[in-house]
Amino acid sequence: MYAFNYQRPKTVRQAAGLLAKAGGDGKLLAGGQTLLPTMKQRLASPAMLIDLNQVDGMGGIELKGRNLHIGAMTKHADVANSHIVKTAIPGLAALAEGIGDPAVRNRGTIGGSIANNDPAADYPAACLGLGATIVTNKRKIPADEFFTGMFDTALEDGEIITKVIFPVPQKAAYEKFPNPASRYAMVGVFVGKKGSDVRVAVTGAGANGVFRLPEFEAALKTRFNAKSLDGLSVPADGLNGDIHASPDYRAHLIGVMAKRAVNKALGK
Amino acid sequence: MSATGIGAPVRRTEDFRFITGKGQYTDDINRAGQAHAYFLRSPHAHADIVKIDTSKAKAMDGVIAILTGDDLAADKIGGLICGWMIHNKDGSPMRAGGHPALAQGKVRYVGDHVAVIIAETYQQAKDAAEAVDVTYKTLPAAADIDSALKKGAPVIHDVAPDNTVFNWHLGDKAATDAAFAKAKHVTKLDLINNRLVPNPMEPRAAVGDFDAGTGVFTLYTTSQNPHVARLVLSAFIGIAPEHKLRVIAPDVGGGFGSKIFIYAEETVCVWAAKKVGRPVKWTSDRTEAFLSDAHGRDHVTHAEMALDDKGRILGLRVNTKANLGAYLSTFSSSVPTYLYAPLLSGQYNIPAIYCEVDAVYTNTAPVDAYRGAGRPEATFVIERLVEVAARERGEDPALFRRKNFVTQFPHQTPVIMAYDVGNYSASLDKAMDMADVKNFGKRKKESERHGKLRGLGYSAYIEACGIAPSQAVGSLGAGVGLWESAEVRVNPVGTVEVLTGSHSHGQGHETTFAQLVSDRLGIPLDQVSIVHGDTDKVQFGMGTYGSRSGAVGMSAIAQAIDKVIAKGKKVAAYALEASEGDIDFKDGRFSVKGTDKSLAFGEVALQAYIAHKFSGQQLEPGLKETAFYDPTNFTFPAGVHICEVEIDPDTGVTRIDRWTAVDDFGVVINPMIVEGQVHGGIAQGVGQALLEGAHYNKDGQLVTASYMDYTMPRADDLPSFAVGMTSTPCPSNPLGIKGCGEAGAIAAPPAVINAITDALGHENISMPATPQRVWQAVQQSQRKLAAE
Structure with a gap:
């Protein structure tokens, strides 16, 4: 790890101010589950770390009408264990329970995961699959516009995610095939x-990160049943290939x- | 059997300190004034070093010294050695290229050592390493066996222009050809034994220290064999004469073979300590461990088995290419030769065997012994072959094996080994019973009902352990003898210290060795302490590997205990005023036959030290004995493992549903520890079969250099193991022990692959059988079925 300056603001406004002041050399520290290992390996060297852990009003889980609001600094373990989430969107709680390991889940945050947009992360799939809205200190961004590519988002300089709003679905579920080594x-x-x-x-599969499957969606709109997907396939073009899985296998x-x-969403 | 004697499942006494964080590992050792080393490593698989400019780095904060291969050469420090001479088919010696501890003019793999930066802190050393300006002229790389053997391949060592270290063979070619000529059926297989990274929990570490007052060097290091390390560092590398070099291997957190070897980093730390006048410490990080610990396995093999019309094995022909990496590591040459081919007979009566091995240099990390070392590779060949042969003949694989088992002992194989004792059918019977093989068909149907494929695979393994008779290994090219030493020191109050040349790095010697002493001397376990791992305390010893600590190390202790008892009888005779021949020793008491006169072991010890009852002319005072035990044969642990898998054809995921292991380890000292060894071995074997694989790309970059891409076995990859035992005591050592440390890793891979191929009805699946590979095989089978 290289030397860096460290700031711990108390408000979103202060954090944004510090981020602007740091120019391109500042990095927000949420759960640090990607950033800190990267810094330790000397693959990232921000001049300033702006720690969001003491910023007021960035945590918390709340059901407002038919929308579930989750503060950006909410940890995976809190989403996984939340009675509100388990009741409103059990598929989201289950997804959070399957992220990383207990250490990661007790440090990593939803905002950090989404901002990082790792192509193998779990939360981006939930945001896109539930049609979430990403709320920042400046605006509201629909998930469909937020994830713009591998490790890339619509976030602008000085923009900080404050919460994520998930419309509560009738049915939702997540199914993950983990990488045998990393379990991403x-x-x-x-x-x-x-x-x-x-x-x-x-x-996990796309070379440009998370994406939707319009053909699958159309088939399921006709009838929400696994059988509706029979005969449908995904082209391997544009999918990741590595030693663990070829694009064909991923497809x-x-x-x-x-x-x-x-099937899981249907309780089967 | 007493509660703490031989055969008792005593809890490991060393675990208290390990699980409470009180262990003392090399990285826990800090010397006053200590500086820190960081190794600058080659980013290229193959390159000439044109220039190393350290001027900018040397001026940085905290930097004490930057040393390169030129400094080693100037101090006449020799290169690292390979301690086992292999000869080519034509009798000429193997071609060993130089192996400097810091590169001299050329780097040969990614991670090769270019320079060491020594600074006040580790971070400063690392910072300065980034400022060292190395000019490389990159060369084409040969990152695997095929590329290295191709015409026009880049030459890795000038001494081996075709990148071949040796062309070696074993067995009778003419007899084998004759067996094949009369065969009714020949089974042929192409096999890859995948390359593995050892991954002990504790990475390698070293602290080098030099006392300018006495001229003594001390090296604290993560070693399985500190005396061998001292011998090599002294006699071959030239750090210091042996009496001026102390090597301490304190608590060591796993080795699996990878800590047998004498590496560059440890060598450089102890040499540099004198050069900079400061203790020098280095601890490997995990990435460095992936890059620079000696890897294991990496064979490409074509094997053929000749059968007569009744399905009896007539002969075996094996051609193996073994990747030894960029340099010959300490015992690398022995692994694909004498630790491999002599085991190709397996548990079977095979009249003729011929094996050829080409060892190959590549631009990859050195390859050396890893848990099982050669024997897993041999077992994979023979156990895959017999399985496929049985299926080709339409015979039950268990019956086919049984028909070909060796049943008469001793049995001389055509490839050196003379099996002393065993009962292979007994292990097979017990394993089949425990695995409920007779109901496998029902379970298979049940799986099919759920859309799953179920398969069952056997592995009837044998290994040669307790290495080894010194004369025998000497005749095969070993540079050392493989006896073991022990010293049993009885204190005046009757407590006992055992100094052993074996070295525990997870095996539980402090418990099992003490059990032997407790058993033989009739004293409580807590009155015994086991001392190992320090060349200043312990007489020369050979260390721990090849499942030898029980069979060889404990036999030495037993021999020394016998001498202690014999001396104790003399002391007791004087103290009890009886003749020596009338003294019995039993249950911790010396007594005079036919009387009620007796003395406890501790009382005799005190008499030996106060020496009031005898004169120094009659008997030497004291009670301390030493033994050097050299075995008369290898030991031959053997057994049968049965693996049952269930495969999800939609995803290719293989789940191990059942595992049965029945092993014959001869006499078992502590069944709980032995069972733990079996569990760990199976986990590593399953790791090789399903999960692990070191992968270099064609440029020689290690793609699997972290746990993001290298799949270690985890608890949820494994079932609960059913472990059983049979026992035919080993006749070649006084304790009847055969050894258990490597069995699981040897037995497991073919059991898994035989089970998967049974499930798939398909013979072609490579290790690791990842979900992707299994899915591809399922696709192939389905296409084949569709075509039929």
Whole structure:
């Protein structure tokens, strides 16, 4: 790790001010589950770390009408164990329970995960699969516009995620095929059904990060049943290939995981 | 059997300090004035070093020294050695390229040592390393066996222009050819034994120290064999004469072979301590461990088995190419030769065997012994072959094995080994019973109902352990003898210290060795302490590897105990005023036959030290004996493992549903520890079969250099193991022990692969059988079925 300056603001406004002052050399520290290992390996060297852990009003889980509000600094373990989440969107609580290991879940945050947009992270699939809205200190961004590419988001300089709003679906579930080594998602499929709208979001597989499957969605809109996906396939073009899984294998797994997610959402 | 004697499942006495954080590992050792080393490593798999400019780095904060291969050469420090000479088929010696501890003019793998930066802190050393300006001229790399053997391949060592270290063979070629000529059926297989990274929990570490007052060097290091390290560092590398070099291997957190070897970093730390006048400490990080610990396995093999019309094995022909990496590590040459081919007979009667091995240099980390060392590779060959042969003949794999088992002992194989004792059918019977093989068909149907594929695989393994008779290994090229030493020091109050040349790095010697002493001397376990790992305390010893600490190390202790008892009888005779021949020793008491006169062991010890009852002319005072035990044969642990898997054809995920292990380890000292060894070995074997694989890309970059890509076995990858035992005591050592440390890792891989191929109805699956590979095999099978 290289030397860096460290700041611990108390408000979002102060944090944004510090971030602006640092120019491109500042980094927000949320749970630090990606940033700190990267810094230890000397792969990242921000001149300033702005620690959000003491900023007021960035945590908390609240059900407001038919929307679930989760503060950006809410830890995975808190989402996983929350009675509110388990009742409103059990598929989201289950997803959070499957992130990393207990140490990661007790440090890592939803805002940090989304801002990082690791192509193998779980939360981006939930955001896209539930049609979430990402709230920042400046604006509200629909999930469909937020995830712009691998480790890339619509966030602008000085913009800080404060919370994520999930519309409560009728049915939702996440099915993950973990990478055997890292246990990140090699393929993860989130399926959400709200009224006539069905969303199918895939993480871990795409070379450009999380993406939706319009064909699968259309089929499930007709009938929300795993059988509706029979005969549908995903082209391997544009999917990741590595020593663990070729694009072909990932394409195949997307189909399998999607069906299993639908079955899970149906309580099968 | 007493509660703490031989055969008792005594809880490990050393665990209290380990699980309460009181262990003393090399990294826990800090010397006054200590500086820190960081190794600058090659980012290239193959390159000439044009220039190393350290001027900027030397001027940085905290930097004490930056040393390179030139400094080693100037101090006449020799290169690292390979201690086992292998000869080519034509009798010429193997071609060993130089192995400097810091590169001299050329780097040969990613992670090769270019320079050491010594600074006040580790961070400062690391910072300065980034400022060392190395000019490389990169060369094409040969990152695997095929690329290294291709015509026009880059030459890694000038001494081996075709990148071949040796062409070696064992067995009778003419007899084997004749066996194949009369065969009714020949089974052929191409096999890859995948490359593994050892991954002990504790990474390697070293603290080098030099006392300018006495001229004595001390090296604290993560070693399985500190005396061998001292011998090599002294006699071959030239750090200091042996009496001026102390090597201490304190608590060591796992080794699996990777800590047998004498590496560059440890060598440089002890040498540099004198050079900079400060103790020098280095602790490997996990990435460095991936890059620079000696890897294991990495064989490519074509094997053929000849059968007669009744399915009896007539002969075996094996051709193996073994990747030894960029340099020959300490015992690397012995692994694909004498630790491999002599085990190819397995548990079977095979009249003729011929094995050829080409060892190959590549631009990868050195490859050396890793848990099992050669024997897992041999077992994989023979156990895959017999399985496939049985299936090709339409025979039950268990019956096919049984038909070909060796049943008469001693049994001389055509490849050196003389099996002394065993009962292979007994292990097979017990394993089949425990595994409920007879109901496998029902379970298979039940799996099918759920859309799953179920398979069952056997592995009837044998290994040669308790290495080894010194004369025998000497005749095969070993540079050392493989006896073991022990000293049993009885204190005046009757407590006992055992100094052993074995070294525990997880095996539980402090418990099992004490059990032997408690058993033999009839004293409580807590009156015994086991001392190891310090060349200043312990007489020369050979260390721990090859499942030898029980069979060889404890035999030495037993021999020394016998001498202690013999001396104790003399002392007791004077003290009890009886003749020596009338003294009995039993249950911790010396007594005069036919009388009620007796003395406890502790009382005799006191008499030996106060020496009031005898004169120094009659008997030497004191009670301390030493023994050097050299075994008369290898030991031959053997057994049968049965693996049952269930495969999800949609994803290719293999779940191990059942595991049965029945092992014959001869006499068992502590069944709980032995069972733990079996568990750990199976976990590593399953790791090789399903999960682990070191992968270099074609440029020689290690793709699996962290746990993000290298799949270690985890608890949820494994079932609960059913472990059983049979026992035929080993006749070649006084305790009847065969050894258990490597069995699981040897037995497991073919059991898993045989089970998967049974489930798939498909013979072609490589290790690790990852979900992707299994899914691909399922696709192939389905295509084949569709075509039929």
